[in-house]
Structure formats: C-alpha cells, structure tokens
Amino acid sequence: MKYLFFLAVGLLCSQTVFADTTDSLFKELNNALEKKSAYESIKLKRIEQTKNELEKGSELTAARLYAVCSDLYEEYKTFNYDSAFCYAKKLQEVSLQINDKQKTEEVKLKLGFILLSSGMFKETFDVLQSIHPNELTKQAKVEYYSLFARYYFDLADFHKDKYYTINYNQQGNALADSAMAICNKNSYDYLSLQGLKNLRNGDMEGATQNYEQILKFKNLTPHQYAINASSLSFIYANSGHEKESIELLVKAAIADVKSATKETVAILNLADILYKKGDTQTAYQYIKQALADATYYGARHREIQIGAILPIIEGQQLSTVEHQRKLLLVYSILATVLFLAVVAFIFITIRQLKKLKAADKIIKMANASLQHTNDLLKEANKIKDEYIVYYFNICSEYIDKLERFKKSIEQKLLLGKGDDLKSTLSKVDLHKEREGLFLSFDKVFLKLFPNFVSGFNALLKDEDKIKLEDGQLMNAELRIFALIRIGITDNDRIAKILDYSVNTIYAYKTRIKKKSLVINDDFEAQIMKIQSV
Known part of the structure; x- marks a missing residue:
C-alpha cells in the first residue's frame, strides 16, 4: 500500500513538474502545437500568392523577378532548405542576367546561410570563401562576418574536439569582431554578436546583459526573438535560474511554432531539459516535434543531434509505458476484484x-x-x-x-x-308488540348502518329494488339480511327472532338472491361489506 502511494505521487509529479506560473506557458505551447498545421497553412498560402506572380513569365522584368525570388527565399530560408536552395540558385541566375556584382555576392550570402542551417559545413565554407567582401554593402558585410563567425561556432559545437574547438572559437571571435567593428553599438547585430562572443568566452554576466537588452527590442521578428531567448535560456540554466530558463525556452518554442519556423533548436533543448527533469512523456512529444521540423527543413546536423537523444528518451518512454502498463494491469486486477465484490454485494443485497x-x-x-x-x-x-x-x-x-x-x-x-x-287479557295484542319490537330493532340498526337500504338496493336490478312505504323503516327481507349483517347467520335463530318458519326464511333469501346483480354465493359477502358509521 505504501509503495502504491509513493508510485501514485511520483506519476502525479511527473505530469506536473512545473506546476506554477510556467504551466500557463506550457499550455500555450501545447495549444500552439495543436494549431501548428494552421500556422503552416497561413505561411504556405502567403508563399503561394507570391509564387503566382512568377506565372507572369516574360512580363516580369529581371529586377522584379529578382525581388519575387528574394521574397520566396526569405519565406523558405527558415522553413524548407530544398525550396530555399532552389530560389537561391534562381537568384544567382537572375543576378548574372542583370550583371549586378553586389547582388551576386549577396546571393552567395543567402546560399551560405541555408547551407549552414542545413548542416552542410564544407559547402558553406566553400561559398563563404568565394565571396568578395569589397563588393558588399555595409549591412551585407555585417551579415557576411556574422555568418562566417556562426560557421566556426557551429563547427565547434558539432565537433566538440578539445584541440579544434579552441581554434574554431578563436576564428569565430575574430570574425565577430570584424562584424562588430562596422556595426552601430546599440544595434541588434552588434548586441547579438557581442552576446555570442561573451557566451563563447564564458562571460555569462556580459552575455546576460546583451541578450536581456536585445529582448527588450520592440521590432524583433519571431525568429530573432526565439534565437536570443534560447541563448539567454542557456545562460540562465547554467547560472541556476531554472524556472526562468524553461520559461524562455517555452516562449521561444511558441514563437517558432506560430511563425512556422522549422530551423529551430528551442523545442529540442526544451525536450532535453524536460527529460532530465523526469517528465519523459512531455519530452518525448516535444522531441518528436523537433525531429519532424528538422526533417521537414532538411537540417542534417539537427537530425544527427536529435538522433543521439531520441533513442534515450524513447527508451525511457517505453520503460515508463511498460511500467504504466504493469501498473494498469494491477489496477485492472484490483478493479476486477472490486467489481466482483460489488457484484456479489449487489447480489446479496x-x-x-x-x-x-x-x-x-x-x-x-x-x-x-x-x-x-x-x-x-x-x-x-x-x-x-x-x-x-x-x-x-x-x-x-x-x-x-x-x-x-x-x-x-x-x-x-x-x-x-x-x-x-x-x-284485560283480551287487550294484550302480541302482534302489535312484535311490530313495536321490530320497529325498535330497525331504528337501532339503521342508526348503526344508515346506508344499509341504499347499499342493499345497489345489489339489485332497478325493477327489483325494495321500495318502502311511508313511515316504514325496513321490511321482512331487509330485516333478514340486517340480522345477517350484525352476525346472526343461523336460519333457525333468524326464524325465531322474526317469528317466521325456517322455510319462510329460506324462501325470502332465495327470492332476493335470484334478483341480485351478483352471483348467489357472493350476495351475503357483499352485504357484509356495507359499512357502519
């Protein structure tokens, strides 16, 4: 019993690891994931509307064609590598047609970005090496050095080699310095690069200030917010601010889902943290989302990264499911026993x-x-x-x-x-005395049974109902059955009381019963049902 109690508590805790203000953010994220296909449909509809302009064909000028392909590239660059690559190559063709060296170099930047996002490091390096920085605008140069710095930082994270990682980080820092040298110190690009440098060099306090300042910007795109929130989340996690770290990751994941961004790490990092916290079920759901996004985009290095974590979480999830299955089996047996006990109790009841x-x-x-x-x-x-x-x-x-x-x-x-x-003796009239006796009997009886005459007639047909003369209370037939009603049923006694012969009593009773509406055997029973007062 004690084991089951702690087990139940453990299961409850695993489902409510962040049972505080973070719950509302997780709820928002889960709602966003449920509507994920709707957000993607909005993006695809916008892409389709832009593509419709390409159907004009020869009507489009080269400059307009470049602008439309550039818009499509921007839509796809964090959504799908293959489509973004296709429009980047299309941009290269158009830039050559219009013979614009600046645009040709900028297209290489676009190509380098998606190659790096897809995890194609060698191809990224080749493209970046082919770029001529002198042909770029100031903003494009910032993007060039920033992208090159990110290339070396991503290489350092991917290889994790003690010797080469140091070198990659040094080269990344040098390129970040080159980008920062031509940036406005209060700009997004400057703060982002400085935060990245501080993070790489272990200056967590400086990096925190940089990313917190960035997140206060009002014109951040959802993708920019997600990138910087994820970076700040990493710093918070390493400085012991676990709650704030998780909340930032959840917000970053929500921004990615709502903006239909597939090139993302927020939900992957969130799954990893949840797994370490013991919430295997939620971690499993989120890492499946991360894998789906990486596969859809074509981010090879993300797929490898997820592939290293997914089997561990899946294994734990399978163990959890198996444990829950066994627990469910125990509960089922207990429920069955309880059900049988209830059935037995019901049967006995x-x-x-x-x-x-x-x-x-x-x-x-x-x-x-x-x-x-x-x-x-x-x-x-x-x-x-x-x-x-x-x-x-x-x-x-x-x-x-x-x-x-x-x-x-x-x-x-x-x-x-x-x-x-x-x-004197001749004056004695016995008949009159008997009549007086009957009259007294009638009065007493009808006092007790005032409805006797009407009840008696109710048992007879209309033409056979007894009709009494004026002043007459009862006749002989009524008196016979009145005596029966008060319990005198013996014909001899009735005959003596009424001064009739027994045969006369039989005759009266038989005649009345023949006229009744009920069968003869039930007539006296019906008489007995006539109520007294």
Missing part, C-alpha cells in the same frame, strides 16, 4: 431486499388482516353497545308492563272481578 419485500408483504397482509379484524371488532363493539342498550330498554319496558299487568290482575282477583280479568 438483492436477495436480502427480496426477502425484506416478501417479509414486508407478509407484514402488510397481516396488518391488513389485523386492521380488518380491528374494524370488525370495532363494528361488533358498536353493534354490541347499541343493542345492549336496546336490550336493556326493551327489557325494562316489558318488566314495567308485566309489573303493571300483574298488579292489575291481582287487584281484579282480590276484588273478584273475573269478567274484567278476561277483558
């Missing part, structure tokens, strides 16, 4: 949920059953309470009647009034 649902269903059914039972008990309690009161009232009334009737009989017996006794 689903099973438990099913059990809980089943238990919940049983509980709900039990609760529903219990609620139904409670409702029945509540209803039974209501019925019981009402009918207990009703029972005691009836009993109390009949006891009072019996007591009065007893006293009346006793008085008549004491007085010997036998005839009056018969008359």
Whole structure:
C-alpha cells in the first residue's frame, strides 16, 4: 500500500513538474502545437500568392523577378532548405542576367546561410570563401562576418574536439569582431554578436546583459526573438535560474511554432531539459516535434543531434509505458476484484431486499388482516353497545308492563272481578308488540348502518329494488339480511327472532338472491361489506 502511494505521487509529479506560473506557458505551447498545421497553412498560402506572380513569365522584368525570388527565399530560408536552395540558385541566375556584382555576392550570402542551417559545413565554407567582401554593402558585410563567425561556432559545437574547438572559437571571435567593428553599438547585430562572443568566452554576466537588452527590442521578428531567448535560456540554466530558463525556452518554442519556423533548436533543448527533469512523456512529444521540423527543413546536423537523444528518451518512454502498463494491469486486477465484490454485494443485497419485500408483504397482509379484524371488532363493539342498550330498554319496558299487568290482575282477583280479568287479557295484542319490537330493532340498526337500504338496493336490478312505504323503516327481507349483517347467520335463530318458519326464511333469501346483480354465493359477502358509521 505504501509503495502504491509513493508510485501514485511520483506519476502525479511527473505530469506536473512545473506546476506554477510556467504551466500557463506550457499550455500555450501545447495549444500552439495543436494549431501548428494552421500556422503552416497561413505561411504556405502567403508563399503561394507570391509564387503566382512568377506565372507572369516574360512580363516580369529581371529586377522584379529578382525581388519575387528574394521574397520566396526569405519565406523558405527558415522553413524548407530544398525550396530555399532552389530560389537561391534562381537568384544567382537572375543576378548574372542583370550583371549586378553586389547582388551576386549577396546571393552567395543567402546560399551560405541555408547551407549552414542545413548542416552542410564544407559547402558553406566553400561559398563563404568565394565571396568578395569589397563588393558588399555595409549591412551585407555585417551579415557576411556574422555568418562566417556562426560557421566556426557551429563547427565547434558539432565537433566538440578539445584541440579544434579552441581554434574554431578563436576564428569565430575574430570574425565577430570584424562584424562588430562596422556595426552601430546599440544595434541588434552588434548586441547579438557581442552576446555570442561573451557566451563563447564564458562571460555569462556580459552575455546576460546583451541578450536581456536585445529582448527588450520592440521590432524583433519571431525568429530573432526565439534565437536570443534560447541563448539567454542557456545562460540562465547554467547560472541556476531554472524556472526562468524553461520559461524562455517555452516562449521561444511558441514563437517558432506560430511563425512556422522549422530551423529551430528551442523545442529540442526544451525536450532535453524536460527529460532530465523526469517528465519523459512531455519530452518525448516535444522531441518528436523537433525531429519532424528538422526533417521537414532538411537540417542534417539537427537530425544527427536529435538522433543521439531520441533513442534515450524513447527508451525511457517505453520503460515508463511498460511500467504504466504493469501498473494498469494491477489496477485492472484490483478493479476486477472490486467489481466482483460489488457484484456479489449487489447480489446479496438483492436477495436480502427480496426477502425484506416478501417479509414486508407478509407484514402488510397481516396488518391488513389485523386492521380488518380491528374494524370488525370495532363494528361488533358498536353493534354490541347499541343493542345492549336496546336490550336493556326493551327489557325494562316489558318488566314495567308485566309489573303493571300483574298488579292489575291481582287487584281484579282480590276484588273478584273475573269478567274484567278476561277483558284485560283480551287487550294484550302480541302482534302489535312484535311490530313495536321490530320497529325498535330497525331504528337501532339503521342508526348503526344508515346506508344499509341504499347499499342493499345497489345489489339489485332497478325493477327489483325494495321500495318502502311511508313511515316504514325496513321490511321482512331487509330485516333478514340486517340480522345477517350484525352476525346472526343461523336460519333457525333468524326464524325465531322474526317469528317466521325456517322455510319462510329460506324462501325470502332465495327470492332476493335470484334478483341480485351478483352471483348467489357472493350476495351475503357483499352485504357484509356495507359499512357502519
């Protein structure tokens, strides 16, 4: 676990080596690289527009043809060696046609520049040796001595031989002095040459002042900015100002990309620094860009230089990728195990949920059953309470009647009034008493079940619905099913209560059920569903 923690931290750090203000510059560089083809398209479109003028052919004067070819050379000189070489040769032909010695010598300078940029040192030397400085303008002489100085400095960097390098640097310094002697001391050329000399001679402080002064110039081209920023970056790197060094290189690389410059070293040096810092992935991406630029331009010495670094970075990148692959495999295994654990957990959870649902269903059914039972008990309690009161009232009334009737009989017996006794007994009307009993029952029942009659009729067809007479609360059919609703279902008991025969009760029930809208077996169940208050 501890190993994985430090490994994760290491990977994070490798992707955020410069997690500070430099991040925004790297972001800008990466955005510029994404738009690299668009910047190149702009340059190619500009070149194509210039080339269109060459199609005029014989209509162009030699002077105009020289100017157009010169423009095309300027476009190509840091973009593509082959095309620049082609237009440099074309310029030689035109300069001979117009018989202008000054232009002929200047064309050699142009040819020498691209030969040196391409890494063709011998050919560069031959061209530079053939130039007659006396035929050059003052500015062209500065370019001549500067280019010759750069030739010897580049040779020193390329060979890195203890004996010859010293000699090359000395010759380069001498030629730089020749150029500086005819320059304005505050000019770009003078400061650039002085900075280069100071850098070669180890005067880092002097070189820093020179390049910092140059970078303050407002009219620098992107290529000039990139060259001087790269040089100052080298000085900063050797003086311990790592952050400033990297920022300058990134800015130089951005300038090269946006100006579609292929003859460049900024992104190569940046890749080398990033590799040494441990950011192999970014270094690999940048050095591939550097190789693509060098190949496109045709810079042979750059390709050799990149070829010495690229395999090392590629090897490290492959090691990093392999390490990441193994790490990914470990993560995949862990993720798989975790996934299986999650699946198992989900499976167990689903099973438990099913059990809980089943238990919940049983509980709900039990609760529903219990609620139904409670409702029945509540209803039974209501019925019981009402009918207990009703029972005691009836009993109390009949006891009072019996007591009065007893006293009346006793008085008549004491007085010997036998005839009056018969008359008193004849006044007792049992049918009327029973009707009064039924009326009391009806009142109590309808108090408990006020919707009984309408609920009962809802089970019958319209033509068979029971219609009660005025003042009538219930009839015999309704009372039979009223008794059933309060729980008296035995036909014998119903018959005794209503003073009917059992057959009569059967007949009433059968007749009603035949008229119902539900099947006979469900009729009494529907009666039981009629709610009490």
